[in-house]
Amino acid sequence: MESAQENNCMEENGVEKKRLGLLRVKVDQEDPGAKGLDDLMLRRFLRARDLNVEKAASLLLRYLKWRRSFVPRGFISEDEIRNEIAKEKMFLQGVDKKERPIMVALGVRHTYYDRDLEEFKRYLVYGIDKICASMKEGQEKFVVIGDLEGWGYANCDFRAHLAAVEMMQDYYPERLAKVYLLHAPYIFWTAWKLVYPFIDSNTRKKIVFVENKRLKETLLEDIDEGQLPERYGGKLPLVPIYK
Incomplete structure (x- = not known):
């Protein structure tokens, strides 16, 4: 039983890692400014959309646009x-x-x-x-x-x-x-x-x-x-x- 659970966990991690890579490629192509984002941030957006790369990319790109507009200096004073x-x-x-x-x-x-x-x-x-x-x-x-x-x-x-x-x-x-x-x-x-x-x-x-x-x-x-x-x-x- 434990072995089966471990295998499922490994498979899920493998799927997430693969889709994380796809998400990075897609977002980098759409927005060059996204190249500085770390994997943790990309993973949060990916998980928020149940590992759907297209939906996660759309959400992340919208966030980047909002952040530049709403927090142009990078912080709120x-x-x-x-x-x-x-x-x-x-x-x-x-x-x-x-x-x-x-x-x-x-x-x-x-x-x-x-x-x-x-x-x-x-x-x-x-x-x-x-x-x-x-x-x-x-x-x-x-x-x-x-x-x-x-x-x-x-x-x-x-x-x-x-x-x-x-x-x-x-x-x-x-x-x-x-x-x-x-x-x-x-x-x-x-x-x-x-x-x-x-x-x-x-x-x-x-x-x-x-x-x-x-x-x-x-x-x-x-x-x-x-x-x-x-x-x-x-x-x-x-x-x-x-x-």
């Missing part, structure tokens, strides 16, 4: 996201038991009436790029704790929520390991029903709604107490992502 930074709604500290960095997002600090959508998108890129840069060698994914305590009508922002979903799926595929959603109030489910159809099946499997009575217990299944934020029963203070 804090001067470009002053309004978002001032709200201190995104934090980065600690890792889970698989050494994946943890991002904490406080939903109540995002309000639709005083946000600029383009600045919000830049803020997302700033945060995701920063958490990806913090990863240890060999690690490619991160974990999100989305805290919805106090979330209400003022925090319901369909365009911003959809922008976040699309950005993760289209421009950062295979980066998200798991999302824990905490303290989801009744009103949140109305917004969730609107956004849910836009979330692909692979991403849906990574979303976990945590019961209040099992909050710490659930988080400790994947995160050591010493790496868990204090507000959830751990030992780490929240550190704003810009620090």
Whole structure:
């Protein structure tokens, strides 16, 4: 049995390696600027499209075009996201038991009436790029704790929520390991029903709604107490992502 499983794994790895090579050739032909991309990035886009070379190439080429346009200097500066930074709604500290960095997002600090959508998108890129840069060698994914305590009508922002979903799926595929959603109030489910159809099946499997009575217990299944934020029963203070 083990031998058969090992053979299947080897065959799958062989197929992926072959298609990775085909993807590199195709993307390099379409976009000479792609020649500097490493195999890890190409593999993420390939896996995001179930090893379909054509679909993966289309997604990757679209990403490269977007990146040059949206992040022309290669990074988002804090001067470009002053309004978002001032709200201190995104934090980065600690890792889970698989050494994946943890991002904490406080939903109540995002309000639709005083946000600029383009600045919000830049803020997302700033945060995701920063958490990806913090990863240890060999690690490619991160974990999100989305805290919805106090979330209400003022925090319901369909365009911003959809922008976040699309950005993760289209421009950062295979980066998200798991999302824990905490303290989801009744009103949140109305917004969730609107956004849910836009979330692909692979991403849906990574979303976990945590019961209040099992909050710490659930988080400790994947995160050591010493790496868990204090507000959830751990030992780490929240550190704003810009620090």
